[in-house]
Amino acid sequence: MEFLLDYTIQNVAMGAALLGIISGVLGSFAVLRKQSLLGDTLSHAALPGVCLGFIIAGTRDMGAILAGALITGAAAALFMLVLTRNSRLKTDAGLGTALSVFFALGVVLLTFIQNSGNAAQGGLDSFLFGQAAAILRSDLWVMGGVTVVALALVVVFWKEFKLVSFDPVFARSLGLPVIALEVALTVMIALAVVVGLQMVGVVLMAAMVIAPAVAARQWASRLETMVVLAALIGMASGILGAVISALGRGLATGPLIILAASAAVIVSLMIAPGRGLLWEAMRQAQNRRRLRGARVLTTLYRLAAHHDNPDYPAEEAMVDAYHGVGTTRVLKRLEARGQIKQVQHAPEMTPHWVLTPSGITEAERVLSELGKQEG
């Protein structure tokens, strides 16, 4: 555990934790507003800003680079809004267009700088996939400041952000400045992206916005819980990614953070109570079993009714033929529940089944419920 005392690793872990918190909180709103792609567009659109910041400053000045990233990110969001408001393009198409236009521009600028022979350009392409180890204590102060401001805004305008995310039309009817609030949320996501640029890079930043929120959504039934949980999942993924990359030599931190967050998503999608796929599958299997039992039971009931004999012994092969499948297992289950019992019907040697009184009650309950639904 000695490596945890390493100054660089501490920096990286703290930076990753901050990034996880801010992107988890703001990502929750983006995901609920169906704007998961917004994070993707904003982060890709940061690349031309990074390059422009470098060109203007003439050197790798972090302030200029981050400001540039924020400006082109915001420009891309604006571009998307103008596109969707004034044409028939839908939001997803608008986001996709803005993403590719701005990212292409960024790659052009990047290659231009790399071929310009400027010695200071070295490592500018690390913004593509992030270079966590290059993070300085001073960068942490910037990241921390941005995170604190964003969290404070979310706390202060909590009910407004909640209403705008749930029902923007109603929010407007109450007189809330919906557009201003939506712009605020978008700008804050751009801020989160800027915070994450050095860490995970423009290409993977979108996952950092989406993944913790999606994972948290599976477990939470209230927005409060979801946002806190997303922040925790984001923070945990950040620290986990940083620690793993410190343990294994030469493993890139940014992608590891994303992998950790994605693992949280997969686990949550599978096992979250009530919403997880496993639960859903179990519920379905249970339903199917219950239905199959009910159908076999009612078959026996109808046979008995048809023969005017509550103790009518139905041959198992006949029940099979009715349902077109083997029913042995279903019959055994019904027997275990005490709703039917096996009898011999001499001279035949094959298994026969009769309804017990509790089986008759159950069959009548099932049938009368069916009648209710049809009526």
Place this chain on the structure above:
Amino acid sequence: MSQLHEPDLAVHVEDLTVSYHSKPVLWDIDFDVPPGVMAAIVGPNGAGKSTLIKSILGLVQPTAGHVTIFGRPYKAQRRRVGYVPQRSSVDWDFPTTALDVVTMGLYGQLGWLRRPGKAERAEAFAALEMVGMQDFADRQISQLSGGQQQRVFLARALVQEADVYFLDEPMAGVDATTERAIVDILRTLRNQGKTVIVVHHDLQTVKSYFDWLLIVNVRVVAQGPVSEVYTASNLRKAYGGQIALLEAETFLAEKPQGEVVPMSGERT
């Protein structure tokens, strides 16, 4: 205070025109509702019923025309107006509870920076009781049925304690029990002297539910007390060919009911 314009009318709409991509959705609408009535807005699909409500509430920018509520523009009268949007306009998978949604109706009165507290939650709970949903207060909204979701939306408007209520298709896709419950609540509101304006899709029930009617199809076809306006010729003017659907109702009553042969026995 600026001069009042038609202060005796709960809602006064003058020369309202709304267009979308240069196609008129509403054309030169003049529409008045006196206070204390329960009014229906009916018209065929695409007639601009929802748009009319939305432009009264300032949610859609009209190309021309103006609206006053009790003599003043909507912006000055927000507190006196309650709104129930279409149920399908929101994602019901949002992580929140029924009580929380109802509390949102109070956000406007709360203003910035203040959080809903005990008093607000009590008010919201009372509204849930009025719509018969008190047992579902802490339920996730995604677990509610369509009719229950609609009642929650209605409760959210009730906490607004408005003088004029606008409801966009509150009876669409709800079960008969919920529809009856909603109509009862709306009647209570009207009997308290409030004005209730409903976008309605079911012509059969117009006469029994409402006392005021606006028939619209981009333009105003007719408006006034239901007893005067709900006529075959007015409806034909608005619905054109679709009127066959309405008259079929009379034909059906004369024909013997088709017999449904029940399926019996097991089928796979």
